[in-house]
Amino acid sequence: MRNGDSAVDSTAISLVRTTFKAVAAIEDGPARLTQSFYSVLFANNPDVREFFPAAMEAQRERLVHAIAYVIDQLDDPEPVLLFLAQLGRDHRKYGVVDAHYTAVGNALIFALKNFAGNEMWTDEVDNAWREAIALIASVMMEAANAEDGPATWTGTVVEHKQVLQDVAVVRLQLDRPMEYGAGQYVSVTVPGRPRMWRYLSPAIPANPEGQIEFHVRRVSGGWVSPAMVGQTNLGDTWLMGSPLGALGVDRTRNRDMLMIGSGTGIAPLRAQLMEMAMRANNPNVHVFVGGNYPCDLYDIETLWQLSLTNPWLTVVPVSEEDTNPWWHLDPIPTPPAGMYKRITGKVSAVAAEFGDWSNHDVQIVGSASTIQTAKFRLQAKGVPVENMRHDPLY
Ligand SMILES: Cc1cc2nc3c(=O)[nH]c(=O)nc-3n(C[C@H](O)[C@H](O)[C@H](O)COP(=O)(O)OP(=O)(O)OC[C@H]3O[C@@H](n4cnc5c(N)ncnc54)[C@H](O)[C@@H]3O)c2cc1C
Ligand code: HEM
Incomplete structure (x- = not known):
């Protein structure tokens, strides 16, 4: 080296x-x-x-x-x-x-x-x-x-929406724009949890207005995520570090893409898809969105909307259970005409069996076990490991 x-x-x-x-x-x-x-x-x-x-x-x-x-x-x-x-x-x-x-x-x-x-x-x-x-x-x-840019950014919470019992969408206004690449992540601290930095992946591309959005899942017993999901108020300020990570569309490779995201792992994929939607030419992308229950696909409608106006994008919803838990009362959304219906199974298995991805650039985002299982299954199906990317696992 x-x-x-x-x-x-x-x-x-x-x-x-x-x-x-x-x-x-x-x-x-x-x-x-x-x-x-x-x-x-x-x-x-x-x-x-x-x-x-x-x-x-x-x-x-x-x-x-x-x-x-x-x-x-x-x-x-x-x-x-x-x-x-x-x-x-x-x-x-x-x-x-x-x-x-x-x-x-x-x-x-x-x-x-x-x-x-x-x-x-x-x-x-x-x-x-x-x-x-x-x-x-x-x-x-x-x-x-x-580096002569700022060491930290301050974001003021302007919206906090609990989209599931354990998932919140948090929108913040930064004190100055941050130039992160769609697909990157940043470390964040919140009030009441001093010096406890946690990584979050922006769910929208960087913009000159300095708006940023995170999707946060509460990890039970966790120090920080329960506070982010359950104790965040409008006007709170969160501190953020410099952007990290290398997920993004590699336009030098000219390959179609397979994206696999489970839970809030959809955030960095969504940011990339939104950025791609602003460009004229894009590779074809298959995105598999997974969760335990159908309701865990809390952002599926945004992806369907993106897919309706961007023919290069195919969205495949996957959930391990076929029905919602009894406490979730909202109906399961129906896909618009022409979109794939939800498939029941594990997202890594469904994606691996779905097609031939051996010449695709692959991105996998989710828990460490989702990433490892998906890599294993895709490799068994002939996808070279060097074509697969994910963030470092800590
Ligand atoms: C690159 C990267 C990007 C990330 N992006 C996001 C994001 O966009 N949204 C988001 O909600 N989270 C994201 N995370 C996870 C996040 O950074 C925290 O790890 C998570 O919120 C748990 O923090 P905590 O303080 O609540 O738990 P901790 O106090 O750190 O951990 C408590 C216990 O829970 C276990 N644990 C930690 N994380 C998980 C987990 N995900 N699932 C199950 N058990 C866990 C720990 O091993 C520990 O035993 C990302 C992580 C990485 C590495
Ligand atoms: C030698 C090279 C180093 C490597 C590879 C390294 C790597 C890392 C990584 C990956 C993390 C966790 C993610 C993060 O918060 O960024 C971390 C956390 C941290 N590092 Fe480093 N680091 C190094 C040197 C240092 C030095 C010199 C200091 C200063 C004393 C330092 C202080 C910290 C602190 C305070 C944390 C937060 C720990 C926590 O949240 O528990 N690191 N480091």
């Missing part, structure tokens, strides 16, 4: 991977490594503690997961470098400066060395890790230092 003059050679990459895998294979390895990393980081750099939320149980593994993700992808530098540059720009929201990267790198090496033991942690391994971390940090720092 190469960035400017620095590079990590293939021997170093394999040493880094081997040690990381060995540590991950120890019982509770990743969790214990994370704990030890944060203990060392906070003990040696008490000022850094205040960047992190008071309660860190739920998401403390994210930083270490990201490093694992990067290490896993080191052979394919382009997407990793893009990911790290975005992450670096986004990390400006914490107030991170260059010196913090040294502190994080040292804490990680200390924790890893402690776990790997002297036998595995040779000088060569030590050098390989230092090179890898230096490169990761330099890409993040360079991108952050080169």
Whole structure:
């Protein structure tokens, strides 16, 4: 992997991977490594503690997961470098400066060395890790230092609509427009949940008026999403970081597209479809929209409307159950003439069986298990894994 003059050679990459895998294979390895990393980081750099939320149980593994993700992808530098540059720009929201990267790198090496033991942690391994971390940090720092746009945006809630018992559509007016690509996501904090950043995907394309819309599902037992869905008031202000992610229409590839979205995973797909609808030429797109119950397809009418006026777009609704739960009283919407009727089944299975997608660009959005199942099923049907894209799984 190469960035400017620095590079990590293939021997170093394999040493880094081997040690990381060995540590991950120890019982509770990743969790214990994370704990030890944060203990060392906070003990040696008490000022850094205040960047992190008071309660860190739920998401403390994210930083270490990201490093694992990067290490896993080191052979394919382009997407990793893009990911790290975005992450670096986004990390400006914490107030991170260059010196913090040294502190994080040292804490990680200390924790890893402690776990790997002297036998595995040779000088060569030590050098390989230092090179890898230096490169990761330099890409993040360079991108952050080169960015002169705002580190955060403030959005004022102008509409909050509960479209399902556990899903809300929230519209906000930003203090200044944000130039995100349709399909990207941003990290968000809400009042009452300080420093607890969560990712949300805008459901409409960026616009010069600075309007933004999110679809949020309440995760039961979650720290932040229940507040977003159940305790949001008009006039509340949400804070947002820089855009992240690489989902989008790749017009250089000139391929038709398959999109699979389940639940609020429809948001980044909808933003892309809306943006495509503003252009004259588009690839053909099949979008499969999934949920447990028919009512979980809360946005199907918008997609049908888009499809009615855009012949390149085919919408296939899918739900695991054929009827709504008894407490949901609204009738199941009927598709307009010429549109596919809802199919009963799991969205990944229905999409995989529906046609030949081996030459399509594929995007999958939803929970980690939806993404993994869809990838597995599509691969079994001959779709090359390099044609499938999804956001990083944390
Ligand atoms: C790239 C990306 C884009 C995202 N976009 C959206 C979006 O547009 N709309 C949206 O509603 N959410 C989205 N999410 C999920 C969101 O960022 C939060 O993870 C989610 O809202 C849970 O946060 P929480 O604080 O309520 O739960 P936490 O307090 O973080 O977690 C509580 C518990 O719930 C589990 N958990 C976390 N998330 C889920 C989940 N999705 N399903 C089941 N269990 C879970 C955790 O493992 C933990 O055990 C996105 C996530 C990613 C990675
Ligand atoms: C070494 C390279 C680093 C990588 C790959 C990395 C990666 C990540 C990722 C992926 C997340 C979760 C998503 C997010 O909120 O953006 C995260 C969170 C965070 N990172 Fe970093 N990071 C790095 C360095 C740093 C440094 C130097 C600091 C400053 C001390 C820092 C502080 C934080 C904080 C405060 C969070 C929020 C954690 C939480 O919500 O629990 N990170 N990091």
